[in-house]
Amino acid sequence: MNTSATTFEAGSTTAQPTLFLPALIGFFFSFRVFSVVLTVRVLQQDPQVGVAISLGVNFLLLLLVVFQTFGPAPRTLRSLLRLPGLFWVLFFLGFSGCSLIWSVADSLPAAAAFWGGMASDWAMVILLLRSGSISEVSSSLMKGIVYGACCVALVAWILPAQSDLRLGDEDFLGPNAIGYACGFAMFFAEYLILVRREKGPWKFSLVFLGITLLRSLSKTTIIAFIASGITLLLLDKSISRKTKVIVVLSLIVIFILFSSLLVSYFSDYTDTDTGDQAESLSGRLGIWAYILNEAVDKPLIGHGFHSVWHVIPPFYSSHFEARHAHNELLQQFYAYGAVGVVMLIGLYGSFYRQIKKLPASPLKAMLFGLLVFILIRGLADTEAFDLSLPLWAITLFSTLMSEAMLSPSQLDSSDATLPVSNLPLQTLSPS
Template identity: 25%
Template sequence: MAVHSSHPVSAPPAAPPRERTSHILLRGWCILLLVITLSGTALPLAFGIEVAAGIGIVSFLVSVVLWVTIRPRVQWRRLPWYALAYLAFAVLSLLWSHWPDATLATVALLIVTTVGALFVGAVLTWREVVRALASALKWMLALSVLFELWVSFVWNGPILPHFVRPDGPVDDPIVLWSRDNLLDGGRIQGVFGNANALAYVALLAIVVFAIRIASRAPRRPVLGLWILLAVYLFVRAGSATATVSAVAVVVVLITVLVMRTTTRAGERTRYYLVYAIVAVGGLLAVWALRDRVFSALGRSSDLTGRESIWEKVLERAVEHPVIGWGFSTPWIPTEPAFDRWIVDHGQTVMQAHNMWVDVFLQLGAVGVVLITAAYVAFVWRSWFFAVDRPRWDLVADRPYTAVTLLPTLTGAILLVQGLAESTPLLNWGWFLLILFAFKIKQAPLVGRGPSEERLIGEQGDRPTER
């Protein structure tokens, strides 16, 4: 006979645990940091270099104060040491720099970016990092669309930096913040004032949103709409190098998924050999047929004048081949050594349009070795982070997580971009390199370890996603 008891075995019903307001605000700050980093040239074009620098300094100070206050768990022995060694050598170049003012300014920018990336990686879990990055990318895509709509329907014409209307036809449209091409089918530049920058941010957004969908995040149909917007902006930006990066992302993704299907020892070795042969053959074919390839993409075979820029940079770089001329990423156009040194479309060039050539100019062979070590270490760890099953005990068949794809796909974007741009050395390129390299070493397993213990608020991303 059932007997009613006043002492039930189960716990009384209670509301599910909720995130603390302080942590919601912390994640909001991390999103703002990512927006500032992703904005790139948008802030200087809108408000000037002084205001942009002030925002960077404030973000740095706030992040340091929050770090000291929160004191997140960090394994200090497991830092991205090669990348930090590159940063240290850049700071050390102040001792021999031929442009010390430019070195001081750009090293400060590099330090601010590095500290911001380490802060985000220290206070957020893997799934929170992806969520925050997705939110920041939504802001940048939305602002780019709204800006182009405002230029077309309210401003009614091209616009110069700092919201200045041209007096008449400009000598070269490269000086324009927006060319008002939204309705005429031309290349659009978004808030970045640069079509290539818009294309790369849109490509990164496609990758992040797709990973969120694969993670079974909430509101997946809305994420699908964001992907469509990112694809639209990617196409309208019309960047040839970003198109090559997109191809690289697809190839890397397919390779990772194939590697995940292996079940026996030695299977991956065969795949690695096949892919190595295909990759080398593909690169040689693209280079041999570059006239046709880049013509099909609407670009010249010398990558729109980049080869001539590389030649001039290398001519100067070999004069100081070991330790370089001194760090300056980007090149400060007001610095006499850079002012009118290399001119493209009437404007002083601010980068070598190849991160390896740029590093060789600034930090010589030592710098090239350090940045190579940083990228090799990052690519190596991110690759096995993606292809290895999560395992911390005898269970060997746990499902893969989609989140682990993000670092290696981001690495593919940055490496291809670095062949024609120097931007992986600053802003969001450097930020994500530090963030993911640091996070992989701190938390090599998603949801496991001291830095991953906080899972409240991540309930929309199920930990068993494939």
């Protein structure tokens, strides 16, 4: 038996070679938020063309992954699917797919295509993890995500500001999407810096993405990231006190520079006189009340996948069309009823329990920070199809945590390889 096929790195902190396909997929995961904007503003095509291009690239990448990973592999899909939390991932994928049968979506073919895109994301990640070095695949995927988010941030700065001076496009890309893309990618940069100890532009990327997140004025995402940052600084003992002081002082300076914008927008957000605006606090309350009223009509299995867009009528004088419920728990209840609530609790509860079992380490601190970020962000925003913490990301981090649990001493600084016979991911594929 080939020894290299029966070992993988546990907690390796040496620089990992960047694999092209995982990095490309990671870049796509981040940058696709701009697909419609670029198609309309640059190519002068309809928005539907941008959506079709994004889905087409998604399925093309899946085909490339299937082609590359076909054949013998260091581990089987069955061994990966036995990882903690993967039951809930599969349950969510299966139930959301079945909900297309009773979905009230404006276009069932479009809903099926979007579900296929979500499933494709997950399939690409798990196939890559099955066939390659977990350290190399995960690091390459994360690097692609960070690079993609930096490109998102760069384009966001180049685009003309919206009428309210926030980043984004008035018609096709809100500042919340930009803020989330930047905020989410920052956790992958943190992983590369704190856990893998990789050298490269990751610290610069972290600063650039952080400033862009603040400039986006995506209020919930900013608050969520601040809370996650506090969690990380409190839990990660590997960060020196001097570094923590520098980080805090730098944040204070940046907030002072943006203080006038922040005060203005938070004032508008809480102003009851702006209740006809979807971005105000009272405006969000109106959206939540309406969708909750609709959700209780189908309390058991909900309205199905992709059942908000062009189904829920426009809100307020601005004719704001919601793509989702702007609250993760409410979104799952509306789409999948009580089953959706159970799935959400199962997914995040399983993820929390897996983090809690980790020994004290930068990985544990970073993942606790990520969970705090996701939960707070979910109070006032969510995703139209996937969860705020995507299914592919849950699978990726579950794999990394299972790897880390095998050798807790390797989480901080050293390299090691472990025999496959000791691993839950050990079985060689017979085909």
